[in-house]
Amino acid sequence: MKRVLWFYLDDNRRALAETGQGIFGAVVTAVKAAGWQVFYRGQHADIEGDGFHLVYNRAVEGPFCFSLRRCYLQKYYRIEATNDRWDWDVAGLTFPGKPGPAWFQRYWAERLFRGETIGQGGYIFMPLQGKLLQRRHFQAASPVEMIKATLDADPQRRIIATLHPRETYTEAELAALRGIERFELVTGSMAWLAGCDYVVTENSSLALQGFFLNKPAVLFARIDFHHVAASVGQLGVAGAFVAVHRPQAYADYLFWFFKKQALCEVGDDSLARVADRLRTLGWPL
Structure with a gap:
């Protein structure tokens, strides 16, 4: 060569x-x-x-x-x-779980969420991506199926969802979102992420950003940052919604994922x- x-x-x-x-x-x-x-x-x-x-x-x-x-x-x-x-x-790597310095998480949390109110507002944040009616090969369910599965798995919380700003949605996709109970479409992302109880998404990078605030995440699709998330593909829907509430070493993980692997x-x-x-x-x- x-x-x-x-x-x-x-x-x-x-x-x-x-x-x-x-x-x-x-x-x-x-x-x-x-x-x-x-x-x-x-x-x-x-x-x-x-x-x-x-x-x-x-x-x-x-x-x-x-x-x-x-x-x-x-x-x-x-x-x-x-x-x-x-x-x-x-x-494909296993997160070793070794302690890492906490400054990395603190530094990026301040950069990403400066001015936002951090808390738990009693809702699930769901950043939607594209092709809402289609289950793609790396997904455990289509986005619309993900919404319904989430509402069934968590009958108490409402879903606050966003559409991807660079996606174009068909009328059929938008119609599928109308009238869903405990589901609301909003604009913006970071304020809603900062105030949620946890994140549910296919594999939006907003779930990874939520780790900087120790926000748990359920993932319905494969992705590279799955290690400390609750993966539906690995655990099933019921298992993932149980696992999402288990404590995770987010600061250690973020240092490993970025400083050691990227x-x-x-x-x-x-x-x-x-x-x-x-x-x-x-x-x-």
């Missing part, structure tokens, strides 16, 4: 790569230090050419193509052999960790 990197980026990210900035610059610096050549193509250009290919947040094509994608928080990323987060390497584009060891990740994926550096 030729020691060539084809990097698929938009103009702004290409500028960062060419000037050695951030995660994009770290990748380029790492491969050039090993004597590689680097060529650029547009973010959505066809995958072709001998060598290794790195795309940004799009499906990979072939065994020598990998995906670089943001890992939920600013400055954190992953490089993976798939763009599907539920199949990322971390999803790539941070800042820090003295940033470049070394990027290079180590590429070697783990089989890149001959």
